[in-house]
Amino acid sequence: MRIAFVSAEVYPFSKVGGLGDVAGALPLELAAQGVDVMVLTPRYGSINRWGFGIEDSPYRYTVNIGNKAIDCGLSRWQSPQYSNFQVYFIENEHYFGSRGIYGNENGIPYEDNDERYLLLSKAALEVCKVLNRIPDVIHCNDNHSALIPVYLKSKLSEYSLFQNTKTLLTLHNIAYQGIVNMDRRLIYDLPDDLFYPIAPMEWYGQINPLKAGILFADALSTVSPTHAREIMEDEGFSAGLKGVIAAAGKPVQGILNGVDYSEWSPQRDIYIAKQYSNKTVSEKQFNKIALLNDIGIDQAMVDKPLIGMVTRLVEQKGIPVLIEALERLLALDVAMIILGSGEPDYERSLMKFAERFTGRLKIDFGYNNSLSHKIMAGGDMFLMPSRYEPCGITQMAALKYGTVPIVHKTGGLADTVFQWNSQSGNGFVFENYSADDLIKSVRNAVSVYYDKDEWRHIMLNGMAADFSWQQSAQQYVELYTYTCQV
């Protein structure tokens, strides 16, 4: 089976969040299971061609965006491990080479992102053509590549080579739909009737690529079973697209993401002060001491619970509730380290707390892979108060490090973290999305923390969990196979 996997970010070449993690790990596991996989992604300026061993290729091709003919190049990374796995980079200096992933250094999205994602989608199809590698399934991810199914089904003669190709659209985050003004219509070069009121591309007078992708894709999935139910049943969770999903007439399959244990496991983590396993779990303490030292938290806090967070600072992640709860949380005699980047307003509010509670609360507003590993290893608890969470990778990583998650019961968090009840469970779960419930849950965790036997039991339960990609990749293979048959 031949799969083309299209993603705006692919770890380790580019990453903003979990989409990068998934696009880095799932194709690799598919290749391990014998699938022929090519990943298609932009080559952003930050991707070091030589460092990664990316090879140039002689291929050139043209992609039309409105009345512009855009000349593109191609480079390639061949997996040393699997001959059936390559990453192809779409090269264009203006749209990708001179820029970052979604926005500039201040986090402001690029104004021409509609053209950039359109270029990614159309270029992915051109690359399949120039390489003469027509896939059985094109696996599209989020709004950035959601238009691929729309082109295949509405431009039949242009894409006749793909007449037997099926499409799967995975919804990692349905709230980001790529909506733009109707006056951008001409860049798409799609039939007019797709833009009429209530037609697939139209959305309350604007253009919505994700809506069209949902309607045209042959199959739909999201990244956890609970979130699949949430978006099929609840208008809010679906960010307004519940009716569109129903109209598409395809159930959204929920396939839980995995976590890449070659990257996230305390036995082989290269970023942490001391490696440890479930047999040497007491050595986790070295990492706590090193972390407190590094970030300047008072060493007197060493025997108190240290709560970590690694997150994008956006509403989805429960930052408003965190801000509301923060003062009362710190009154529970805990220390906290938050690593996050995102919206400036949240950064400003959090900064004020950090200034008031120096020595107890440390906030790092960067994107810092090494520190994220140190927080996993050095923290006692890992907080994720997300309002919604399609899957979430960090809670699964935290479990492996014996860093006990405290989560709001939603999406993938509900599928991976289970409330401790003195015998079983691997974390602390609160049902209502509110500051009061968040605090209750943390208070509960703090009281259990001081019972060392019980705490060790929870940690070991978490460390025993296996969310490796193997099982998820098998489910994708089944879904690809099924999609090809219908």
Ligand code: ADP
């Ligand atoms: P989302 O994709 O919604 O942001 P996930 O939990 O699926 O959430 O994935 C987030 C990924 O991004 C994880 O690998 C996490 O470690 C990483 N990450 C998020 N924020 C930062 C940051 N400030 N610094 C380093 N890594 C981060």
Ligand code: GLC
């Ligand atoms: C999105 C979601 C996150 C998920 C990730 C990878 O960014 O917010 O929950 O883990 O995609 O699928």
